[in-house]
Amino acid sequence: MPVEPTRRDRLELVEFPHPALLRRARPLVRIDDTIHDVVEQMFEIMYQAGGIGLAANQVALPYRLFVVNLEARPDAGEELVFINPSLSRPRGNAVQEEGCLSLPGLRMDVRRPEQIVVKAWSLEGEPFEEDLDGLLARVVQHEFDHLEGRLFTDRLPDAAALEARRSLDTFREVFAGKQSRGELPVDAELLAQLDRLATERCGNA
Numbered sequence: 001m002p003v004e005p006t007r008r009d010r011l012e013l014v015e016f017p018h019p020a021l022l023r024r025a026r027p028l029v030r031i032d033d034t035i036h037d038v039v040e041q042m043f044e045i046m047y048q049a050g051g052i053g054l055a056a057n058q059v060a061l062p063y064r065l066f067v068v069n070l071e072a073r074p075d076a077g078e079e080l081v082f083i084n085p086s087l088s089r090p091r092g093n094a095v096q097e098e099g100c101l102s103l104p105g106l107r108m109d110v111r112r113p114e115q116i117v118v119k120a121w122s123l124e125g126e127p128f129e130e131d132l133d134g135l136l137a138r139v140v141q142h143e144f145d146h147l148e149g150r151l152f153t154d155r156l157p158d159a160a161a162l163e164a165r166r167s168l169d170t171f172r173e174v175f176a177g178k179q180s181r182g183e184l185p186v187d188a189e190l191l192a193q194l195d196r197l198a199t200e201r202c203g204n205a
């Protein structure tokens with residue numbers, strides 16, 4: 001077997017309540033081969049799961065990075081990469097059903113601004129800024145929430161939040177069950193791993 005020292009371990013989708021999903025991600029200080037590999041794997045994982053957006057937290061990486069392809073297929077649409085993004089100028093509002101690869105099976109109506117300006121760095125290290133609307137504005141806001149440690153279930157009105165609570169409790173039971181059977185590390189270990197990764201490649205902001 002040839003050794004590929006720059007190639008990371010295979011990344012995997014993680015589900016609620018993995019601690020990576022509940023913590024604010026940290027800004028990347030450089031874009032190197034490892035990040036290129038991470039992005040490639042994230043697109044693969046997203047397509048396999050049939051998603052249109054995926055944040056680094058969802059593969060247990062504490063980086064401010066997400067990927068989007070509105071067509072959910074490698075052979076169509078445009079592959080968009082957002083590194084260290086910021087959002088501004090929210091305008092209007094719209095309600096649309098959302099789901100999340102970290103909460104499989106749960107879909108609910110979420111209210112968000114209809115338009116938003118995103119500033120970010122591309123995978124080539126170029127800064128860019130775009131005024132978004134429609135589905136792209138929605139996906140970018142959903143993924144940005146991930147980087148803030150928030151899920152769409154944090155944005156539900158009271159009645160819907162109550163409805164979602166049962167599903168979230170079930171996800172918690174399944175996750176705790178996997179931990180108690182040793183199929184997943186305990187939270188302290190997962191958090192320590194996130195700290196290690198952030199120390200390696202992230203700044204403080």
Ligand code: NI
Nearest residue numbers: 099100101102
């Ligand atoms: Ni999501």
